[in-house]
Amino acid sequence: MYEYTKFYIDGEWIDPAKANTMPVENPATEETIGHISLGSAADVDKAVAAARRAFESWQFSSRAERLDLLKAIGAGIEKRREDLAKAVSEEMGAPMSLASGPHVGLLGGHLQTAIKILEDFQFERQDGNTLHLFEPVGLVGMITPWNWPLNQIACKVFPALATGNTMILKPSEIAPFNAAIFAEIMHEAGVPKGVFNLINGDGPGVGTAISGHEDIDMVSFTGSTRAGIAIASNAAPTVKRVAQELGGKSPNIVLDDSAFAKSVAKGTVGMMGNSGQTCTAPSRMFVPHARMEEAKAVAKEAAEGVIPGDPKGNAAIGPVVSKTQWDKIQGLIEKGIEEGATLVAGGPGKPEGLETGHYVKPTVFADVTNDMTIAREEIFGPVLCILGYEDLDDAVRIANDTEYGLASAVSGEDMDQAKAIARRIRAGRVAINGGYDMMAAFGGYKKSGNGREWGKFGFDEFLEVKAVMGAPA
Structure with missing residues (x-):
C-alpha cells in the first residue's frame, strides 16, 4: 500500500495545510492501492515562497553544478527502476514490460538528452555589438498527466533544471505514486532546497492555484485541450508564459x-x-x-x-x-x-x-x-x-x-x-x-497546443532572452 499524504516542499516532506486524503485505484483490480493528500492554494503559496527563495541562487548555478546534479539523479533513477515501473504498472494499468521498458526508459532517455545538450549549450551569444543572454524564466509550475507520467515529468523537469529554473510539480492525482518516488530520487540526489517541489492535488484545488499565481513565471501543462483552455484563461491576468501540449487526432x-x-x-x-x-x-x-x-x-x-x-x-x-x-x-x-x-x-x-x-x-x-x-x-x-x-x-x-x-x-x-x-x-x-x-521537437499546431518540448527545443522553452547592447566582443 502506497501512502504519500505529505508534500515535498523546500527539501522536506511536510503535512498539507488541510487534511484531505484521496484513495488511488489499481485499474486492473479496481482495488485501492494507496492514498494521497489533495492540496490547496495554501500549499501552493508555501511552495512558491520556497521556490522563489531558491531561485535567487540557483539561477546563477554553474554548468558543472547542474551537470553533477543531473548525473546524480540518473544514478538514482537506475537504483529505483523497479520501484518506478511497479508504481506505473499498478496505478495506470500498464503491463510490466511496458512500464519497465518505455515508461521508465523515457525518464532516463530525457535525462541523458538533457545532459548531452547542457554540456555544450550556449547561454551567451555575441551578435555584433550586442550580447544576447539566455537566462532562466524563473519559477515554473508544471502540471502533468497520467498516461505517460514519467515521460511528461522528465521532459519538463530536466530542461527546466538544466537552464536554472525552480519548479513546482503537480502530477495527476490518478497516477501520483511514480511522481512521489521521483521526488525521493531528487532529494537523494541532492537537489537544493526549494528548487524542486511536489504537491499532489486536483485541477480545481492545485492546478488553478498554480496557473493563476502571480509569483509563478510560467506554467507548463500537458493534458486535454479543454483543460488547457481553462489554464490559459486563468493564467492570462498574470501575463505568465504558458506552454501546452494538448490533445491529438493524428x-x-x-x-x-x-x-x-x-x-x-x-x-x-x-x-x-x-x-x-x-x-x-x-x-x-x-x-x-x-x-x-x-x-x-x-x-x-x-x-x-x-x-x-x-x-x-x-x-x-x-x-x-x-x-x-x-x-x-x-x-x-x-x-x-x-x-x-x-x-x-x-x-x-x-x-x-x-x-x-x-x-x-x-x-x-x-x-x-x-x-x-x-x-x-x-x-x-x-x-x-x-x-x-x-x-x-x-x-x-x-x-x-x-x-x-x-x-x-x-x-x-x-x-x-x-x-x-x-x-x-x-x-x-x-x-x-x-x-x-529523442532530440526531435515535440509540440502541436492548432488546438494541440503551443511551445515545444524535447531536445534543445525544450531548453529554449524555459529561457528568457536578454539583449545587452553596446557590448562589443
Whole structure:
C-alpha cells in the first residue's frame, strides 16, 4: 500500500495545510492501492515562497553544478527502476514490460538528452555589438498527466533544471505514486532546497492555484485541450508564459505500394499501445478506397493479435486508467456503430474473461468518414478509425481537416513521396515509417497546443532572452 499524504516542499516532506486524503485505484483490480493528500492554494503559496527563495541562487548555478546534479539523479533513477515501473504498472494499468521498458526508459532517455545538450549549450551569444543572454524564466509550475507520467515529468523537469529554473510539480492525482518516488530520487540526489517541489492535488484545488499565481513565471501543462483552455484563461491576468501540449487526432497516411499490408498492420498495433492512451497515437488511418477491403482484413488480424490482460503477466495491453475513461470510450464506440462505421474488430463491452478491471477490446472501425464523431473526437483508448482517400491530395486534405495538429505519420516505401506529404501536413510531428528521435521537437499546431518540448527545443522553452547592447566582443 502506497501512502504519500505529505508534500515535498523546500527539501522536506511536510503535512498539507488541510487534511484531505484521496484513495488511488489499481485499474486492473479496481482495488485501492494507496492514498494521497489533495492540496490547496495554501500549499501552493508555501511552495512558491520556497521556490522563489531558491531561485535567487540557483539561477546563477554553474554548468558543472547542474551537470553533477543531473548525473546524480540518473544514478538514482537506475537504483529505483523497479520501484518506478511497479508504481506505473499498478496505478495506470500498464503491463510490466511496458512500464519497465518505455515508461521508465523515457525518464532516463530525457535525462541523458538533457545532459548531452547542457554540456555544450550556449547561454551567451555575441551578435555584433550586442550580447544576447539566455537566462532562466524563473519559477515554473508544471502540471502533468497520467498516461505517460514519467515521460511528461522528465521532459519538463530536466530542461527546466538544466537552464536554472525552480519548479513546482503537480502530477495527476490518478497516477501520483511514480511522481512521489521521483521526488525521493531528487532529494537523494541532492537537489537544493526549494528548487524542486511536489504537491499532489486536483485541477480545481492545485492546478488553478498554480496557473493563476502571480509569483509563478510560467506554467507548463500537458493534458486535454479543454483543460488547457481553462489554464490559459486563468493564467492570462498574470501575463505568465504558458506552454501546452494538448490533445491529438493524428492521421497516418498509408501509401499505395507493396508495403501496404505491413504498414496497415504496424499502424494498427501501434495505435493500441499503452491501451491507446497516447496523445500522439495514429488514431486515423488513411488508405486508398480501392484497398479498403484489404485494409479491413489486415487490421482485423492485427487487432485480434493484441491481447488485453493482467498487467503482471505478458499481456500486450492492460486496462484503461479509470471507469470514467472506460465509460467515455464505450460511448464513442457505440457512437461509431450508430453513425454507420463498419465495426471490423472489437466493439462494446469488456473482453471475455476480464470482467474485473477497466479493460477495452482492441477495436477497429473502417469506412469511417471524417464527419463522424469517432473521426473528430480524441477517444484515448484502443480504437482505430480507417478512412478512405481518392488520391494523396485528398488524403492530405482530410488529414488536415481537424482542430488538432499534434502528430501524424506517413507509411510506405517511397521516401521522397513521404517527405513531400510530411511538408503538407499541419502537425508538430510527422513520423515516417515509425521514425523516432529523442532530440526531435515535440509540440502541436492548432488546438494541440503551443511551445515545444524535447531536445534543445525544450531548453529554449524555459529561457528568457536578454539583449545587452553596446557590448562589443
